[in-house]
Structures are given as C-alpha cells and as structure tokens.
Amino acid sequence: MELMTGLTQRKSIRAFKPEPVTREVAASILEAARWSPSWGNTQPWEFVVVGGEPLKRLTEAMAARFNERVPPNPDVPMPETFPDDYRARYMDCAAGLFSCLGIKREEKDRRFAHMLHMTRAYGAPAIIYVTFKTGLMVPYTMFDLGAITHAICLAALAHGLGSCIEAQLALYPDLVRQYLNLPDICKIAVGIALGYADEGAPANTFRSSREPVEKLVKWLGL
Numbered sequence: 001m002e003l004m005t006g007l008t009q010r011k012s013i014r015a016f017k018p019e020p021v022t023r024e025v026a027a028s029i030l031e032a033a034r035w036s037p038s039w040g041n042t043q044p045w046e047f048v049v050v051g052g053e054p055l056k057r058l059t060e061a062m063a064a065r066f067n068e069r070v071p072p073n074p075d076v077p078m079p080e081t082f083p084d085d086y087r088a089r090y091m092d093c094a095a096g097l098f099s100c101l102g103i104k105r106e107e108k109d110r111r112f113a114h115m116l117h118m119t120r121a122y123g124a125p126a127i128i129y130v131t132f133k134t135g136l137m138v139p140y141t142m143f144d145l146g147a148i149t150h151a152i153c154l155a156a157l158a159h160g161l162g163s164c165i166e167a168q169l170a171l172y173p174d175l176v177r178q179y180l181n182l183p184d185i186c187k188i189a190v191g192i193a194l195g196y197a198d199e200g201a202p203a204n205t206f207r208s209s210r211e212p213v214e215k216l217v218k219w220l221g222l
C-alpha cells in the first residue's frame, strides 16, 4: 500500500472477523515496525503477541475486573484533565462512535457493555502488547513507543489487517503480567487489538475527524 494512502486511510477498527492472525503475519508487521525511530536508537520497546486461549483467558479476567468496577492502575498514567478544546474533541469522538453504534447518551448500560467489549479487545483474534522496562516511564520513551505503535498499525493495514490501539487493554497491568507470565520489570504501555476488519459492522463505519492543517501550523520562512 502506498504510504500516503496508508497514513490517511488508517483508522481504528472496533469489530473483527473471527479469522485468526497468523504468527507469520504478526512477525512481518513487527519486522517492518521495528525500523521506527527512537531516542538515540535506544529502541525502548518489547512486545507480547497473544491470541487463542491465552487471549481469551486474559481478556475474560480483565473484563471480570472491569465489571466489578475495580479502579484501574495503568503503568502509564492517564491524563486527568484536558484543555477545553481537546476535551470537546474527545467528547465529539465518543458521541460519533456511539451514534454509529445506535447507543444514546442516557443508555448507561449499553455504554458500559461497549466498554466491556473494548476490554475484550472488541473480539479481535490477536493483541500486540507494547511494553517497556521499569524506570523508563519518561516522556521520550513514551514518544518512541507512540512512534512504533503507529508503525504497527500502518504495517497491519499494509497486510490487510485492522487495528485499534487500546489504553483499555492496559488498565490492569498486574493481570496482563500474571496471565502473560511477564516479570514485574515489564511495564505495559498499550495493547493493540489486531485482526481482519468486519467491514459492515456499525462500529467500523465511524471515522473520526481532524483539525485542518491551517489551524495547527504556524508557517515561517516558507
């Protein structure tokens, strides 16, 4: 796929076909993505690719905890406040997705059911966890992890796969470590739900918006 097309056509996929993702395809995605830039070429990333029964066991454990309303304790803290215009974009995005799903604002149970489904990786047959070592919870590492996470999504698209980066899959990192048999020094940044898009599904009809370039850029000297 042409690079500019991939950059503009990638979007979060939130409904998947049951068709599995093979280890070969996942490896090929990571082979390409590992060429992402990083601070001083430190490459502060490691991955866990999970599918099949291990994925089911993990997502069920996370969903059970989420369903019990256990407060999350992610390794990467979530922003608590946003400037008003950023918050408005966040609200717009949620409203747009819920509208595609036919979920109304007051339908709290259906919204919660959506969050539970999100906790189960939207039914994706694979998750790529992006991890980093303890002590590296610093801005530049997060910058590097962001770069490679996007590259994974683009490489997935080139393979005909859909993806959704999910903070939701990293809400309970202790469970991720327990179920994936990872040491305590392994910190969880995000999970990327990965699979073949169910193109007709309502969730996948949603396309988020972007601010126009003129609003974001100050031009000087060109």
Ligand SMILES: Cc1cc2nc3c(=O)[nH]c(=O)nc-3n(C[C@H](O)[C@H](O)[C@H](O)COP(=O)(O)O)c2cc1C
Pocket (backbone or CB within 6 Å): 010, 011, 012, 013, 014, 093, 118, 164, 165, 166, 167, 168, 169, 190, 207, 208
């Ligand atoms: C760090 C990060 C965490 C995210 N977490 C979630 C998540 O938990 N659930 C979800 O449905 N989407 C999640 N997203 C996807 C964003 O909502 C999405 O990228 C954004 O709305 C722009 O839409 P697009 O990806 O379709 O272009 C996350 C994205 C990023 C970068």
